[in-house]
Amino acid sequence: MKYSYKVGCSTENLRGIRDFIRGSLKNHGVAELDISEMVLAMDEMCSNLIIHAHHCNPDELFELHILLEPRKPIVFEIVDDGTVFDINQFHEPDLGNIIHQKRKGGLGIRLVKSIMDKVEYEQASGMNICRLTKNVQYR
Amino acid sequence: MVQIKRLQEDGTDIIVPIGEIDASSSIELDLTIAKSVGEGYTRLLVDCNALEYISSAGLGVFMSYIEEFNDKNIKMVLYGMNEKVANTFEILGLSELLIIVPTKEEAKQKVA
Numbered sequence: 001m002k003y004s005y006k007v008g009c010s011t012e013n014l015r016g017i018r019d020f021i022r023g024s025l026k027n028h029g030v031a032e033l034d035i036s037e038m039v040l041a042m043d044e045m046c047s048n049l050i051i052h053a054h055h056c057n058p059d060e061l062f063e064l065h066i067l068l069e070p071r072k073p074i075v076f077e078i079v080d081d082g083t084v085f086d087i088n089q090f091h092e093p094d095l096g097n098i099i100h101q102k103r104k105g106g107l108g109i110r111l112v113k114s115i116m117d118k119v120e121y122e123q124a125s126g127m128n129i130c131r132l133t134k135n136v137q138y139r
Numbered sequence: 140m141v142q143i144k145r146l147q148e149d150g151t152d153i154i155v156p157i158g159e160i161d162a163s164s165s166i167e168l169d170l171t172i173a174k175s176v177g178e179g180y181t182r183l184l185v186d187c188n189a190l191e192y193i194s195s196a197g198l199g200v201f202m203s204y205i206e207e208f209n210d211k212n213i214k215m216v217l218y219g220m221n222e223k224v225a226n227t228f229e230i231l232g233l234s235e236l237l238i239i240v241p242t243k244e245e246a247k248q249k250v251a
């Protein structure tokens with residue numbers, strides 16, 4: 001099953017994105033806590049994309065896909081045409097540094113890497129696809 | 140969307156975020172904490188009973204005050220988190236850096 005959501009690059013839309021993910025993942029036998037973690041990781045990815053790649057321009061759109069197959073890992077795709085920021089290349093600062101520099105960033109990527117099992121990037125027909133995979137236990 | 144209430148009990152400022160704190164609303168939390176500190180409170184409680192969700196933007200706000208609070212001897216304790224919100228703090232190991240307790244009574248003892 002594939003769920004899709006197209007949305008403008010405004011942080012005001014993050015709530016709608018979370019609702020879309022929660023709604024898509026429920027009734028598939030995925031544990032509540034797993035769902036909440038995936039919602040969080042995708043919120044972080046979309047926040048970064050909206051703020052850093054699209055400078056919160058609500059006229060610029062991106063697409064979110066969720067691919068669900070029985071007993072298979074859950075796959076999320078973020079499709080956009082902005083600048084690619086590969087989080088695998090990013091070395092997140094340690095927590096001590098974040099506290100000392102009063103940085104409010106860097107935590108989100110740490111969350112995504114802790115929650116998701118794989119983050120891959122692909123470019124095709126002028127579009128970027130960021131694919132995140134999560135292994136889950138189905139009930 | 141988050142709505143943040145404040146109330147004062149026995150010289151302690153209680154900050155009550157209601158709803159979801161994300162990249163669009165974390166500024167509200169930041170402004171509220173800054174206001175409390177600006178008014179001279181040195182004992183802050185954050186009542187998380189009505190906090191439904193928090194992303195790294197909100198966590199970053201709490202983190203950004205740790206050093207200032209240590210320097211100024213300001214105590215901040217968070218309490219009443221639901222399982223999902225508590226899990227978010229735990230994933231990053233923030234439960235080690237911030238004081239988080241289950242109940243308001245315990246929180247009050249911690250700042251006393």
